[in-house]
Amino acid sequence: MKILNQRQQPLTGTLQVPGDKSISHRAIMFASIAQGETTIENMLLSEDCYRTMDAFRTLGTEITINDHNVKVTSDGWKSFKRPDHPLYMGNSGTTARLITGILAALPFQTVLTGDESLTKRPMNRVIDPLSQMGAMIESANHKLPITIKGSHLSGITYRLPVDSAQVKSAIILAGLLSDGETVVHQDNITRDHTERMLPAFETDIFTDGSMIKVKGPQSLYAANNLKVPGDISSAAFWIAGAVITPGSKITLNDVGLNPTRTGFIEILKRMNARINIETTHHEGSEPIGTIEVEYSPDLTPTTINREEVATFIDEIPLLALVASQVEGEFTIQHIEELRYKETDRVQAIVDTLSSLGVTVSSRENDVTIRGKASLKGGKINSRGDHRIAMMGAIASLICESTLEIDDEECIQISYPGFWEDMDTLRN
Numbered sequence: 001m002k003i004l005n006q007r008q009q010p011l012t013g014t015l016q017v018p019g020d021k022s023i024s025h026r027a028i029m030f031a032s033i034a035q036g037e038t039t040i041e042n043m044l045l046s047e048d049c050y051r052t053m054d055a056f057r058t059l060g061t062e063i064t065i066n067d068h069n070v071k072v073t074s075d076g077w078k079s080f081k082r083p084d085h086p087l088y089m090g091n092s093g094t095t096a097r098l099i100t101g102i103l104a105a106l107p108f109q110t111v112l113t114g115d116e117s118l119t120k121r122p123m124n125r126v127i128d129p130l131s132q133m134g135a136m137i138e139s140a141n142h143k144l145p146i147t148i149k150g151s152h153l154s155g156i157t158y159r160l161p162v163d164s165a166q167v168k169s170a171i172i173l174a175g176l177l178s179d180g181e182t183v184v185h186q187d188n189i190t191r192d193h194t195e196r197m198l199p200a201f202e203t204d205i206f207t208d209g210s211m212i213k214v215k216g217p218q219s220l221y222a223a224n225n226l227k228v229p230g231d232i233s234s235a236a237f238w239i240a241g242a243v244i245t246p247g248s249k250i251t252l253n254d255v256g257l258n259p260t261r262t263g264f265i266e267i268l269k270r271m272n273a274r275i276n277i278e279t280t281h282h283e284g285s286e287p288i289g290t291i292e293v294e295y296s297p298d299l300t301p302t303t304i305n306r307e308e309v310a311t312f313i314d315e316i317p318l319l320a321l322v323a324s325q326v327e328g329e330f331t332i333q334h335i336e337e338l339r340y341k342e343t344d345r346v347q348a349i350v351d352t353l354s355s356l357g358v359t360v361s362s363r364e365n366d367v368t369i370r371g372k373a374s375l376k377g378g379k380i381n382s383r384g385d386h387r388i389a390m391m392g393a394i395a396s397l398i399c400e401s402t403l404e405i406d407d408e409e410c411i412q413i414s415y416p417g418f419w420e421d422m423d424t425l426r427n
């Protein structure tokens with residue numbers, strides 16, 4: 001439990017947030033299925049990323065960690081060996097979905113398990129398309145634990161029924177290891193780190209943004225040095241904190257500014273938030289830059305379009321918190337996918353904000369928040385969901401009294417240095 005008493009303390013100063021979680025997972029996975037030695041700089045060493053590293057070590061990859069630099073040495077996917085125990089995915093949906101795409105095409109059986117939260121999250125979204133490719137995956141109710149039998153796969157053409165980068169990536173990875181052509185169509189933009197990073201491993205992949213095409217089977221070769229940009233989803237906590245806390249003014253350096261991830265900033269700008277972003281350079285094919293944010297007293301509501309939801313999917317709890325500081329009624333629409341995250345985040349938003357004294361209600365696919373609210377403090381239950389725990393910590397910046405956060409250790413899942421970074425910005 002964490003007790004926070006930081007009433008109206010502004011966030012000020014400069015910070016570099018840790019490496020991006022989505023990119024860190026992919027760097028380990030792609031380096032593992034490739035032949036040779038890849039070095040990864042600024043790797044995120046969080047619980048979820050350890051689950052990915054543990055799984056690929058069990059399959060035969062050598063991974064050494066020196067500070068935040070990771071060396072991955074592998075003979076490629078054809079050399080992977082059958083694990084002699086179930087692979088534990090912990091809390092990580094990204095690990096579970098993407099590795100299923102790889103393991104489905106390998107000639108041995110693997111069992112995947114997960115923690116209490118992950119075993120409630122849907123796997124049918126990857127099992128269905130992979131089965132169409134010829135995969136044999138057994139599960140009770142399409143949830144973990146699953147048994148992947150390992151079979152010879154053939155390419156498919158598939159239109160994503162949900163806006164999910166995890167599903168898209170699982171199919172692309174399976175496609176690389178399958179016979180023939182695999183084509184994935186998406187109706188709305190989802191994060192495209194897989195498409196951007198794979199060419200660094202000498203992979204042939206074509207995309208025009210709404211369609212992705214790969215031909216298999218392909219051998220992948222180690223990438224030259226990869227550098228992971230700062231995680232914009234981690235930066236988002238400080239951005240939200242600065243926007244709502246009087247007196248704040250912060251600069252965040254070296255943050256990944258991939259346009260498929262910057263939805264939160266775009267939306268805050270539409271709401272009159274005082275934010276400046278500038279792309280300073282690229283690492284591989286990922287744009288990187290600086291974000292400057294100031295306290296923004298004149299926020300206005302905006303409309304959330306379905307097409308943009310995936311570009312800030314993990315920041316929606318934070319947007320709800322910011323919405324509580326906007327005059328009038330603010331509806332965040334089209335957020336049904338939040339029900340399938342670490343917790344039902346639609347419900348978590350309603351329960352957390354209402355326990356802080358905000359008038360908030362939800363229907364199936366949206367949440368409506370009435371502002372401007374004074375947050376009263378008290379106690380919130382993170383339910384073991386890292387993003388809800390950190391959203392609570394940011395709410396505490398403007399609470400009138402002490403706030404207690406249950407189960408705050410879950411923050412290790414995505415942001416191990418969170419409390420240290422909070423101290424940096426409050427000094």
Ligand SMILES: O=C(O)C1=C[C@@H](OP(=O)(O)O)[C@@H](O)[C@H](O)C1
Pocket residue numbers: 021022023093094163164165166167169191313314337
């Ligand atoms: O591909 C990824 O790295 C991720 C995709 C998103 O999930 P979905 O694809 O399920 O929306 C996101 O919520 C998750 O934190 C990371």
Ligand SMILES: C=C(OP(=O)(O)O)C(=O)O
Pocket residue numbers: 048091092093094095314341342387414
């Ligand atoms: C949803 C998340 O991650 P994952 O799906 O990988 O568990 C998240 O980090 O908010």
